[in-house]
Amino acid sequence: MxxxxxxxxxxxxxxxxxxxxxxxxxxxxxxxxxxxxxxxxxxxxxxNQTARSLVLQQTKLLFLLITDIMNPFYTTLARGAEDAAKKSGYRLLFGNSDENLEKESDYITTILTARVDGVLVAPAGDPSLPHLESLRRHNVPFVLLDREVPGIACDIVLGDSKDGARRLVEHLIALGHRSIAMVNGSSSISSARLRLQGYQDGLKLNDLPYDERYVYETSFGPLNDLTEMEQWIERMDPLPTAIVAGNNVLAIEVMRLLRDRGIGVPEHMSIVCFDDLGPYSEIEPFLTVAAQQAYQFGYMGMQMLIERIQERGTSLPWKKIVLPADLIIRRSVKDIT
Amino acid sequence: MxxxxxxxxxxxxxxxxxxxxxxxxxxxxxxxxxxxxxxxxxxxxxxNQTARSLVLQQTKLLFLLITDIMNPFYTTLARGAEDAAKKSGYRLLFGNSDENLEKESDYITTILTARVDGVLVAPAGDPSLPHLESLRRHNVPFVLLDREVPGIACDIVLGDSKDGARRLVEHLIALGHRSIAMVNGSSSISSARLRLQGYQDGLKLNDLPYDERYVYETSFGPLNDLTEMEQWIERMDPLPTAIVAGNNVLAIEVMRLLRDRGIGVPEHMSIVCFDDLGPYSEIEPFLTVAAQQAYQFGYMGMQMLIERIQERGTSLPWKKIVLPADLIIRRSVKDIT
DNA sequence: TATTTTAAGGTTATCGATAACATTAATCTT
DNA sequence: AAGATTAATGTTATCGATAACCTTAAAATA
Missing domain, CATH: 1.10.260.40 (lambda repressor-like DNA-binding domains)
Known part of the structure; x- marks a missing residue:
């Protein structure tokens, strides 16, 4: 060399x-x-950037840790983050935790040893707290995405989960649905909790009863075992007329399960969910969704991170950005009024 | 610290x-x-990995350069690459060239300055040659993905584009189609050229004429201007009964354009394409595709790369892996026999 | 017992770049 | 013209870790 x-x-x-x-x-x-x-x-x-980094004590490397690289919400977000990083002359490393705490922990180690200048994290959930504390202890600036973690104060970009979920439910109600179920991500994830609350609020505001047998909690991530979900569907008697899914992945899985058992969507069951499906939603405009501004999550999060890095030392107050979700109505809901 | x-x-x-x-x-x-x-x-x-890298003359960092992070073919491929890298104790950096030579060039610079140990590249096309020569000159091992670049000898993982395209065409012919058009990526990309050849072979084998007015060449990547494609569709007179798209992105764009002009798919126009659509194909099993083994592209490519790195010095012959495509028949083709 | 061997650890140089300070020779100042 | 300034460049130390070599005391061997 x-x-x-x-x-x-x-x-x-x-x-x-x-x-x-x-x-x-x-x-x-x-x-x-x-x-x-x-x-x-x-x-x-x-x-040789390696030698440079050693003496300058900065790598000009940032890291984006997402929980599902196959999910269009996160790839769109990544695009936003990449664009914003590039604009400021930073390079970007990606990691993919698969909603898995151990993989997340591995990436935290990578982040610390690689001495990246800052991190954008979509945490796996509340148990991610020690990971974030570790970043904090080692003075690595970070910005959280999409999920709050109780116990840590920091910059964060969130979607308005409660409001979005409530609107999904009220949309269903407006089309005549009275029996509405929900599949959701783990309750150790703040956005899942808020989406559940939004769902409950939606019911309550319309004087519909809340029945916890109609709520099933699993993971937002790639699911490998669907038997539990299957059992949940079997247990619901009578079947609801509509299901709210906590995110796009869950919507797809439930739909597949229903169709396998001969329950057509939207003929026999209506489905709505959080997060859009990227380009796919154009090919068959099907799922009615509460679309989050994925690109903005990444772009604004990255801006906050870079600002935080550049103002190092000065103590800016923590910032919190809450982005609204857009209800996009397509044809996965049957009008039964 | x-x-x-x-x-x-x-x-x-x-x-x-x-x-x-x-x-x-x-x-x-x-x-x-x-x-x-x-x-x-x-x-x-x-x-401090930075200090370690400096003295050890290796970073344990690998790089994956893809051309479209929103395309499920590449995210699936990335998953494979990530898994294989992790298995051997390497970390992985991603970059996204957007089918754009300048962005690709920026990433090549990043790769060289960051002193990564090896690179997995899906090149933007034949003009990527100088970029690859630059890697070679600086002794950075690399493996090409999905596209050959004339003028450079190296390890590579390819799909059987010609065969896949021919089978798509013959599937259409079997269902009665006689007038078949093609939208394709740039002819400066080897896989686009082979797909065109496969298309031509399919026609010839069935004694159908080849008419170049029925072939439109554009970019595989995110398209920002569709007016040319629109004009192409208008120019075709009579309209074909089916279109073969060079990849999934093109299929989506053509379909949208057709539907906007009231031409229903598959009622009035059949569409097939290369590459599947990831999770979306499960929610509405619609597009008939020649699915490539995306995960394997990444996994096997990464294995080859790591082997190449570890056998540095010894001169293994260049390896070429060709993966077949699977024809997945769904409902975007109308039977008109 | 005298000599080797070995276990356990220390010293010094090095990777490639940059910050901080030092050195020239030329130019400016009064 | 003598000292002060400045433009242009060089020297040395440093970042954090590791390789290569060195030291010492104890254990093993002849």
């Missing part, structure tokens, strides 16, 4: 002069600048 | 002893080992 010293030797200057040319610092005569640049081109010199 | 020296001082040993404890090398008495470990825990020590 060509180093700054190789350049220096060939150009008959000191390494420091080469460094100055590279970084455009100090005073360098036009002649030497040109000479050094020529030699750099000749030898195909590329600076 | 706590360093190895802080640990050494507090434990009354030398830095080297601490290093030995961390890496389990050399001979250390149980007593000192325990003492050092205790101090490391007390001070929350985390090794």
């Amino acid at each position: 060509v180093t700054i010293y190789d350049i220096a030797a060939k150009a008959n200057v000191s390494a420091m002069t080469v460094s100055r040319v590279i970084n455009n610092t100090g005073k360098i005569s036009e002649k030497t600048r040109a000479k050094v640049k020529r030699v750099m081109e000749e030898l195909n010199y590329v600076p | 706590v360093t190895i020296y802080d640990i050494a001082a507090k434990a009354n040993v030398s830095a080297m002893t601490v290093s030995r404890v961390i890496n389990n090398t050399g001979k250390i008495s149980e007593k000192t080992r325990a003492k050092v470990k205790r101090v490391m825990e007390e001070l929350n020590y985390v090794p």
Whole structure:
């Protein structure tokens, strides 16, 4: 590998002069600048970021930890984060925890050893607290995405989960539904709790009873075992006329399960959910959803993170951004008024 | 930040002893080992990968450069790559070129300065050649994914594009279609060229004429201007009864365009394409596709890359893996026999 | 007992870049 | 013209970890 010293030797200057040319610092005569640049081109010199990071004590690397790389909500979010990072000259590392605390823990280790300058985290849930405390202890700035974690104060970008869920429920009610069930992510995740509350609020505001047998709690993430969900569906007697899914992945899984058992959507069962499906929703505009502004989650979160990094030392108050969800009505709900 | 020296001082040993404890090398008495470990825990020590990389001349970082992070083909591929990387103790950086040579070039710079140990690249196309030459010149091992680039010899994982396209066409023909058009990615991309050939082969094998007015070439990537595609559709007179799309993104865009103009799919136009749609194909099993083994692309590519890195110096012959595509028949094609 | 061997640890140099300080020679000031 | 300033460049120390070599005391061997 060509180093700054190789350049220096060939150009008959000191390494420091080469460094100055590279970084455009100090005073360098036009002649030497040109000479050094020529030699750099000749030898195909590329600076060693590793060495730089060591002395500068910053890597210009940021990290985005998401919980499901197959979920269009997160890939769209990643796009936003990437764009914002690039704009400020940072590079971005991605990690994918699969809603799994152990994988998340591995990534936290990676983050700490790689000495990234900051992290954007969609935490797996409340038990992520020690991971965040670890980041805090090691002075790594971070911004939370989509989920709050009780016990830690920090910058955060949230969706208005309660309101979104309530609107989904009221949409169903407006179309005549009176028996509405819910599949949700783990109650150790703040957004799942709020979506449940929104669901309950929606029922209460319309004088409908809340029956916990009509609520099933599982994981937001890729599900490997659907037998429990199947049993839940069997247990509901009578079947509801509609189901609210806590996110897009759950909606897809429930729908598949229902169809496998001959229960058509939307003919025999209506389904709505949180989060849109990215480009797929264009090919068959099917699911009625409370779409979150995924790109904005990433973009604004990244902006907050970078601001936090740059204002290091000064103590800005923690910021909290709450983005509303848009109700997009398509055809997964049957009008039974 | 706590360093190895802080640990050494507090434990009354030398830095080297601490290093030995961390890496389990050399001979250390149980007593000192325990003492050092205790101090490391007390001070929350985390090794500095930056310093390590500098002296070891390796970062244990790999890079995956894809061309469209919103495309389920690539996110699935990324999952495979991630799993394989993790298995061998490597961390993975992602980049997203958006089928854009300039963005690709930026990522190549990032890759070189970050001194990653190896790269998995889905190149933007034939003009990516200088980028690959740059990697080669700097001795960065790489494996190509999905697309060949004339002029460079290297390890590569490909799909059987020609065969897949031919089978899509013959499927259409079997269902009575005689007038079949094609939207394709740029002819500067090897897989686009092969898909076009497969399309032509399919026609020829069935004694159907090839008419280049029925072929439209654009980009595989996110399209921002659809007017040209619109004009192409208008120009075709009479309209074909079916369209083969070079990939899933194109299929979605064409379908939207057709539907906007009142041409229903599959009632008035049949559509098939390369690459499946990930989870979405489960919610509305609609598009008939030649599904590529996306996960395997990533997994096997990563394995090849890691092998290449580990056998550095020895000169293994270049390997080429060709994965077949699976024809998945759904309901986007109308039977008109 | 004298000599090797080994276990357990320490010292020093190094990776590639940059910050801080030092050195020249030329230019400016009064 | 003598000292002060400045432009242009060089020297040395440093970031945190590890490789390669060195030291010492105890254990093993002849």
